[in-house]
Amino acid sequence: MAEAPELPSTLRAAGLRVTRPRLAVLVAVSEHPPHAETDTIIRATRVRLPEVSHQTVYDALNALTAAGLVRRIQPNGSLARYETRVGDNHHHVVCRGCGTIADVDCAVGETPCLTAADDGSLAGFAIDEAEVIYWGICPRCATARELPDRSPPPLDER
Secondary structure (H helix, E strand, C coil): CCCCCCHHHEEEEEEECHHHHHHHHHHHHHCCCCEHHHHHHHHHHHHHHHCCCCCHEEEEEEHHHHHCCCCCEEECCCCEEECCCCCCCCEEEECCCCCCEECCCCCCCCCCCCCCCCCCCCCCCCCCCCCCCEEEEHHHHHHHHCCCCCCCCEEEEE
């Protein structure tokens, strides 16, 4: 897929200088939705820009994330992942079996869609986002768990 013609103006509107690596990384993240790992983004970026270094991709991801064009998520025990679905304060569900991640729309209200108890613990913070990660088992892993174990017993038990 060729570079989307609106991407340079998207970068400029976010206050970023337009560079070939930033464009290539933004295209890579958008072409590998959702929740692409860094290695996937590096490989996809190198299809467009073979000479790009790991560090340049990391720098571009950091700049795109800081500008709000890309969202970085990192569930406990997982590698960082990136997505272009930003600004809607959606949440995620993670399978404990295979690590699959899926989007979950906000359940209630508007951003931040969760209201923290105002018991003084917010210490004057103005909350603008809430991040929730639901954990469970995906349908594929649940089905696999229901199947009987047909593997042979270990050699020392035969």
